[in-house]
Amino acid sequence: MRRILWFRRDLRVDDNPLLSFEGEVLPLFIFDTTILEKLPPSDRRLTFIFHTVMKLKEDLHIIGLDLAIFYGKPTDIFDWILTTGSYHEVCASGDYDSYALERDRDISLKLPFNLLHDTYIFKPDEVLKKDGTPYLVFTPFYNCAKKLFQREHLTHYPHTAQKLVAFDYEGLHCIGGDTLTKRPLLLESIRFEPQSLTLQQQMSPQEKLALFATKIETYTNARDFMALDATSALGIDLRFGTISIRALLRWLSEQKKNKVDTEPFFRQLVFRDFYAMLLYHFPHLALENFRYSFKGLEDKEKFEAFTTTRTGVPIVDAGIRQLLETGEMHNRVRMICASFFTKNLLLPWQWGERFFAQHLMDYDAASNILSWQWSAGTGVDPQPYFRIFNPYTQTKRFDKEGTYIKKYLPQLAQTPAKFLADEALLRQYNLAQYPSPIVEHSASSKRALEYFRLSMPEN
Ligand SMILES: Cc1cc2nc3c(=O)[nH]c(=O)nc-3n(C[C@H](O)[C@H](O)[C@H](O)COP(=O)(O)OP(=O)(O)OC[C@H]3O[C@@H](n4cnc5c(N)ncnc54)[C@H](O)[C@@H]3O)c2cc1C
Incomplete structure (x- = not known):
């Protein structure tokens, strides 16, 4: 039996069901241009993924295997591989977002697809x-x-697979249509620029x-x-x-x-x-509300203020600054930002979801989409739409000394912590190099409640 082992969301050797087959295998990783073409060359995740794939190649060497690394569209790549010999099946662990399901369906038309449970x-x-x-x-x-x-x-899955020797594992296999070219195994070879990762991301x-x-x-x-x-x-x-x-x-x-x-x-x-x-x-949840017809208001100026850390709400701006600088964001800050975005700014949750998707190192379609729907009150969990986070109260409870805010907004380093959790003080005293809040919490919350009430089914 000859198998292609397609690594996607399981970039490791230890305890990987993919490696627990008997017989010859061709381990494979694809830098999928369908996804990569949409990302800027500075995308931080590619630095992480590239290092991880190189480590996977090294770890596979240690157990007598190797990794063939491809760059192109999966359908073209499988067409090309199938010209190099006969294979009985492709094995891969489940990946359930809508693009992944469609991609796997296309490949299963070429070769029997053995979908394993792992993630x-x-x-x-x-x-x-x-x-x-x-x-x-x-x-x-x-x-x-x-x-x-x-x-x-x-x-625990032990590794038992054996290397398919008759394959050239060197370099980056670039496939366009049915043509193969080779490039050196460098991040630049897939058109991305190396980014510096935080210490945590390197651990x-x-x-x-x-x-x-x-x-x-x-x-x-x-x-x-x-x-x-x-x-x-x-x-x-x-x-x-x-x-x-x-x-x-x-x-x-x-x-x-x-x-x-x-x-x-x-x-x-x-x-x-x-x-x-x-x-x-419910794959339609990727784009559509589960509850309520409310769609949000397409206010580009407010969106711009949110994404450029100029809302004047310190905890929100600090969160977005953390996201832009590191690709990380603390869970509670994600909740505060998403509530502010969908309720106080009344912006469409899909815009916020897409913005997080562009920057989060741990971006995962299911967790991100469903968390945004939860925050917007439009998702499956009955999080009532009328529950709106007060970013100032949240600051008082969870960042009382302003330590987190000051770390990411150094222009507020000298501002007394009580200002950061007090909307009235922020409005009353114009802080140097920091805008006044762009919406008033109480009025914008009332406006959100009214919009949501109007979109209820009985209206
Ligand atoms: C608006 C919003 C967007 C989010 N987007 C993502 C995303 O794209 N990817 C993502 O993995 N998580 C997302 N989360 C969930 C959560 O914020 C992160 O999983 C968590 O912050 C990751 O940090 P950690 O590994 O230290 O978490 P820990 O607290 O150490 O939790 C361990 C693991 O449990 C899982 N987990 C924890 N909390 C949640 C949660 N609320 N929902 C789902 N899984 C959870 C994660 O896999 C996490 O790594 C989002 C939350 C919100 C409110």
């Missing part, structure tokens, strides 16, 4: 209501998931886990405080599969044996599954 804890149709339909609310999904969770979700998942082991006890109480480094920072690793979800769960069960309360962290991992399951079953 999430549960298969997309494993946690369903008694009547076989998907859960729409997280808590019942979570309760059902906990009941179904068992040892098999912790399975291996194992290093992050070792660090997180020292903080997991305080996760519940500290995770919402944006100036504290209290979360795992594994978002990017889960996104690109540099850690296996099962390895993370096995690590968590070791922590549990040491009497650590692991449930709050486990719950967040199940949240990730919940969102993936929802997008799988």
Whole structure:
């Protein structure tokens, strides 16, 4: 049996079901031009992905395999590979956003496609209501998931595959139509510029886990405080599969044996599954509301202020500055920014989703889309549209000293912390080099409620 192993969201050797086949295999990674063509050469994620792919190639060498690296459109690449010999199937782990599903469907017309389960804890149709339909609310999904969770979700996959020798693994295979050219294996060869990554982004998942082991006890109480480094920072690793979800769960069960309360962290991992399951079953959610016909107001000026850190709301501007400078953003700040965007500015959630998608290192279609819909109050979870975050109260609770805000907005370094959490003070005293808030919280919240009320089905 000869198999093509297509690495996508599972860029690792350890505990990878792709490598647990017997027989000859051709491991493959594709820099997919359909996706890359839409990104600027400065996209930070490509630096991370490129390093990760090079590490995967090295790690495969260690176990006697190699990685063929391609640049082009997957359909052209598979057409070309099929001219080099006969293959029985292509194996890949599940990737469920709409582009991925369409891409895999196209390839399955050329070669039998063996879709493996790897990326999430549960298969997309494993946690369903008694009547076989998907859960729409997280808590019942979570309760059902906990009941179904068992040892098999912790399975470790050994590597047993053997190298397909008759293949040239050197250099970057660039395919345009059915023509092959070769380039050196450099980031510049795929037309991207090397970017500097933060220390955290350079850490291996194992290093992050070792660090997180020292903080997991305080996760519940500290995770919402944006100036504290209290979360795992594994978002990017889960996104690109540099850690296996099962390895993370096995690590968590070791922590549990040491009497650590692991449930709050486990719950967040199940949240990730919940969102993936929802997008799988309701692909139209990528663009359309689940609830309410409200579409937002297309105000380009407000959008520009939001994306260029000029809203005058310090916690929002600090969050966007963190995103633009590092590709990261603390979860609570993501929630505050998304609420401000969709409620106070009344902008379409799809605009915000796209903006985050352009910049987040851990961008994941399901988590991003569903979180934006949740913030907008248009999604499946019954987050009432009338619940609007007050960015000033949030600042008072979670960044009282203004440590996070001052880190990302150094022009506010000398401003007393109480100003940063007080809209009236921000308006009353014009701060040097910092704009006044572009909307008034109470009035803009009232306006949002009115717009949403008008878009309710009974109106
Ligand atoms: C508007 C908005 C957009 C978001 N976009 C993304 C995105 O594109 N990609 C993404 O992975 N997460 C997204 N999230 C969820 C969350 O903010 C990140 O997963 C988290 O901040 C990553 O940091 P961490 O790894 O330190 O998280 P931890 O707190 O250490 O959590 C561990 C892991 O659990 C998962 N997780 C945690 N919280 C959530 C959540 N609320 N929803 C889904 N999964 C979660 C993530 O995989 C995360 O890495 C978004 C949240 C909001 C409010």
